[in-house]
Amino acid sequence: xSIPVVTVxxxxxxxxxxxxxxxxxxxxxxxxxxxxxxxAACQSGLARxxxxxxxAGELTASLVDRLAAVGVxxxxxxxxxxxxxxxxxxxxxxxxxxxxxxTLASRISDAVGQLPGQGRRRAEPRDSGFADTAAELRPTxxxxxxxxxPAGAGxxxxxxxxxxxxxxxLWRSTLLQSWRRKASQ
Numbered sequence: 001x002s003i004p005v006v007t008v009x010x011x012x013x014x015x016x017x018x019x020x021x022x023x024x025x026x027x028x029x030x031x032x033x034x035x036x037x038x039x040a041a042c043q044s045g046l047a048r049x050x051x052x053x054x055x056a057g058e059l060t061a062s063l064v065d066r067l068a069a070v071g072v073x074x075x076x077x078x079x080x081x082x083x084x085x086x087x088x089x090x091x092x093x094x095x096x097x098x099x100x101x102x103t104l105a106s107r108i109s110d111a112v113g114q115l116p117g118q119g120r121r122r123a124e125p126r127d128s129g130f131a132d133t134a135a136e137l138r139p140t141x142x143x144x145x146x147x148x149x150p151a152g153a154g155x156x157x158x159x160x161x162x163x164x165x166x167x168x169x170l171w172r173s174t175l176l177q178s179w180r181r182k183a184s185q
Contacts, residue, residue, distance in 0.1 A: 003025050005049045006029060007050070008033070009077075019101050022102060042072040050072055051075050064091050073114060074092045075093045076094055077094075077096065093110065155178075
């Protein structure tokens with residue numbers, strides 16, 4: 001099983017080169033310049049794991065959840081015990097800044113294995129965490145019966161050509177006159 005990885009930041013050791021030299025299941029597919037670029041690459045389906053070498057302080061629980069929703073696990077490099085504790089509490093796997101490549105590859109594999117449903121990739125679309133605006137346009141298996149809407153004696157009033165406030169005033173006065181007529185009947 002190949003694990004495509006995107007990275008952001010520079011570490012003390014060239015971990016990306018070290019991961020590539022291992023010729024193992026972990027493959028670096030992109031080095032990103034900033035966290036926003038990493039997020040975009042992950043949401044496009046390019047990677048299953050992200051390594052944060054710099055900028056782990058910018059990680060939030062909502063960002064971690066957003067990446068987990070698209071099937072991406074996060075490994076952050078940090079030597080600050082307080083930062084490591086915060087990162088673990090929001091679901092990020094941590095490693096030391098001077099971790100060797102083999103250990104980092106192992107942490108990446110473990111992190112990918114911890115995400116629910118992370119066996120083989122499925123053919124059906126995954127939940128990206130965003131609203132599906134075309135969901136209502138897709139046909140369903142069972143035809144739905146149309147709702148019966150009782151016919152009423154309502155009226156539609158449309159006003160064209162009047163700008164903002166003037167249209168609102170005209171609408172309100174027309175509505176008020178209609179209510180007065182009904183009340184007097």
